Structure formats: C-alpha cells, structure tokens
Amino acid sequence: MPFMKQNLAGLEAYKAPYITTGIKLDANENTHPIPQALRDHMREWVDSMLISLYPDTNSIALCEALARNYEVPSDWVVCGVGSDQLIDYLLRAVLKEGDKVLAPGPSFSMYRQSTFINGGQLIEVPLASDFSYDVPAFLEGIRKEQPQLIFICNPNNPTGCALTNEEMERIVTSTSALVIIDEAYGEFLGETAIPLVKKYSNLIVLKTFSKAYSLAGARVGYGVAQAPLITMINKIRPPFNLNIFAQEVALWVITHQEAFAPSIAAIVSERERLIKALKELGLTVYNSKANFLWVETPLALDEILTKEEIFIKKMGYNGKPYFRISIGTPKENTLLINVLKKEARVCAQQA
Numbered sequence: 513m514p515f516m517k518q519n520l521a522g523l524e525a526y527k528a529p530y531i532t533t534g535i536k537l538d539a540n541e542n543t544h545p546i547p548q549a550l551r552d553h554m555r556e557w558v559d560s561m562l563i564s565l566y567p568d569t570n571s572i573a574l575c576e577a578l579a580r581n582y583e584v585p586s587d588w589v590v591c592g593v594g595s596d597q598l599i600d601y602l603l604r605a606v607l608k609e610g611d612k613v614l615a616p617g618p619s620f621s622m623y624r625q626s627t628f629i630n631g632g633q634l635i636e637v638p639l640a641s642d643f644s645y646d647v648p649a650f651l652e653g654i655r656k657e658q659p660q661l662i663f664i665c666n667p668n669n670p671t672g673c674a675l676t677n678e679e680m681e682r683i684v685t686s687t688s689a690l691v692i693i694d695e696a697y698g699e700f701l702g703e704t705a706i707p708l709v710k711k712y713s714n715l716i717v718l719k720t721f722s723k724a725y726s727l728a729g730a731r732v733g734y735g736v737a738q739a740p741l742i743t744m745i746n747k748i749r750p751p752f753n754l755n756i757f758a759q760e761v762a763l764w765v766i767t768h769q770e771a772f773a774p775s776i777a778a779i780v781s782e783r784e785r786l787i788k789a790l791k792e793l794g795l796t797v798y799n800s801k802a803n804f805l806w807v808e809t810p811l812a813l814d815e816i817l818t819k820e821e822i823f824i825k826k827m828g829y830n831g832k833p834y835f836r837i838s839i840g841t842p843k844e845n846t847l848l849i850n851v852l853k854k855e856a857r858v859c860a861q862q863a
C-alpha cells in the first residue's frame with residue numbers, strides 16, 4: 513500500500529485467540545469466579561448509568577480512589593484502556609525515530625510491538641540462564657546503549673522472575689532516561705515499587721485490573737508517577753478513553769480489594785503446588801512470582817492439553833519451544849496435572 517508508513521510493512525498485527533470454553537490458562541487471567549457482590553453492584557448500576565452522556569474524560573473518581581490507595585496526590589495517577597494503552601502513550605511521548613528502548617529478554621511482546629510502531633528500536637538484555645534477572649548485565653546495557661526509555665517487567669512476563677525494590681532503585685538511579693516498571697502481575701509478588709515514585713521523577717509504575725483483579729474484559733490499567741510525567745501522558749491521551757462501564761467496575765474493585773484477596777492467595781499457593789507437580793513429571797519449571805509458569809520441555813504440551821480443552825500458551829525463545837501456563841483454580845490445576853500424568857504414562861510406555 514503506497515500510503516502506509518514504510519516501517520509497518522514488516523509488522524504483524526497482534527493476534528490472540530478468543531476462547532470462552534474449556535480451561536483457559538493461556539493469558540494469565542484470574543480464572544476464579546468474580547465476586548457476586550461485583551455482579552450485584554453492576555446490575556444495580558445499569559439502572560442508573562449515564563450512557564447517553566460522555567464519560568468523565570479524566571476518570572477522576574477512579575484516579576482519586578487509586579491515589580488514596582497508594583497515598584499519592586490524585587494528579588499522580590492516569591488511567592488507560594489497559595496498561596497496553598499507557599505503554600503506547602509513553603513511547604509516543606518519548607521516542608524520536610531510531611531512539612533506543614531497553615527491556616529484558618524474553619519479556620512482554622507489546623514492548624517490542626509498541627516500540628516499533630513508535631519508530632524506536634528495542635534492545636533486549638537477556639535474562640540469566642535460569643531466567644532470573646541479570647542486574648549487572650541490565651546496568652551494563654543501560655551504560656552501553658544509553659536508551660531513552662527502559663522497561664522493567666516485575667514480575668516478568670513470560671518467565672515470572674522478579675527484582676527487589678533495591679535492585680530496581682539501582683536501575684532507576686543509574687539513568688536519567690524514563691524507567692517504566694510494569695507491575696501487571698505485582699499483586700502475585702505482593703510488593704510494589706510505587707513508594708519509589710515519590711523519590712524519582714524519571715519513574716512510572718504501571719499496573720492493571722486485568723490480572724489479579726479479574727477485569728481483563730473491561731480494559732483498565734493505570735500509571736503512578738510524579739505530576740509532570742502524568743501531565744505528559746495526558747497531553748497524548750485522547751478524550752474519554754475509559755468508557756463509563758470500565759470506570760465504574762474498576763472503581764468498585766479498587767474500593768473492595770479485599771474481595772479478591774482469597775483468589776490471589778489461592779493462586780500464590782497453587783503456584784507452588786503446580787511447580788512441584790510439574791517438576792515431578794520431569795518438566796523443567798522456572799521459579800515464578802507471578803500467576804503463571806515458564807516451562808521447558810520437548811513434549812508438545814499445548815497439543816496434549818488442547819485435546820482435553822485445556823489451553824496454554826506455546827512460546828519460543830532462542831529457537832527453543834517453551835510454554836507459559838497460567839495458574840488456574842485448584843480444580844483446574846488438578847485437571848491439568850492429571851492430563852499430564854496420563855500423558856507421561858503413555859510416553860513412558862511408548863519409550
């Protein structure tokens with residue numbers, strides 16, 4: 513197409529299957545039932561919803577609730593249509609053609625996609641051989657490449673490794689570039705870098721309602737940073753980005769977080785059970801602080817499980833196959849383990 517920007521020619525559109533049946537362990541969602549009180553609240557809210565009016569363009573009630581939650585001023589918070597949207601706005605606001613962006617490798621695919629769309633080049637600093645963060649290599653990457661923007665994914669998707677706040681502080685203080693700490697899975701780690709935002713003006717922490725808080729379908733993410741950084745994003749953010757439904761449902765969740773504590777705790781304890789069970793089956797499973805596991809095996813795990821309507825994500829890294837398996841409910845995890853046990857017996861018989 514003669515009118516298309518040349519750099520888009522080599523770019524593939526993002527694809528994801530829309531699966532609504534079976535056991536969905538491919539996208540790191542919280543598969544526990546959503547709290548009944550949330551359903552009840554939204555059912556009542558529908559009767560009075562102001563759908564004929566534009567929504568609050570600044571999602572003020574939601575930003576204020578988030579600000580109270582993190583004890584920061586409300587002009588230190590911005591909401592996006594998922595944290596994906598905020599990733600794109602940050603890159604749009606910062607990058608000039610050819611600018612460098614540094615990220616761990618492997619990490620979240622949208623860092624590469626959005627960097628590319630916004631004219632930048634993504635430089636990956638490989639994780640260590642056990643897929644933990646290699647902090648000295650990351651610091652050396654920053655020194656050598658002098659990137660304009662740095663992503664830290666904590667815990668990292670797809671590997672589940674995590675940094676401490678001290679390690680992240682070392683990274684933030686090593687540069688004047690913008691540092692984005694993406695805490696999409698932070699609730700499963702149980703720590704946040706948001707207190708660091710008070711000390712560093714080049715830092716933004718991104719979080720989302722899509723994972724621990726079961727709202728992937730509502731598309732709400734947010735960023736916490738000092739006011740000038742938030743103002744920068746607001747210059748780019750289009751009016752009315754969050755619809756009224758999204759604002760309302762996220763406001764309920766942030767003001768009723770305790771309703772999600774049991775499912776988050778169950779996922780964290782199931783994570784350890786699943787790691788142990790998969791290791792016993794001879795699979796290589798890496799440590800994870802998130803709600804998914806990074807698994808290495810020559811078996812076609814995705815094919816084996818899809819036959820039983822259990823869906824996981826097949827991924828590749830350095831020419832090798834890997835699988836990312838979200839932690840489901842105890843019942844879902846048991847079904848997954850049982851299918852794999854059966855298959856392990858079949859493999860043993862065939863060997």
Ligand SMILES: Cc1ncc(COP(=O)(O)O)c(C=O)c1O
Nearest residue numbers: 594595596620669696720722733
């Ligand atoms: C590390 C990470 N960051 C951000 C996102 C985007 O989440 P959302 O746009 O649903 O808020 C995801 C989603 O998979 C993710 O894994």
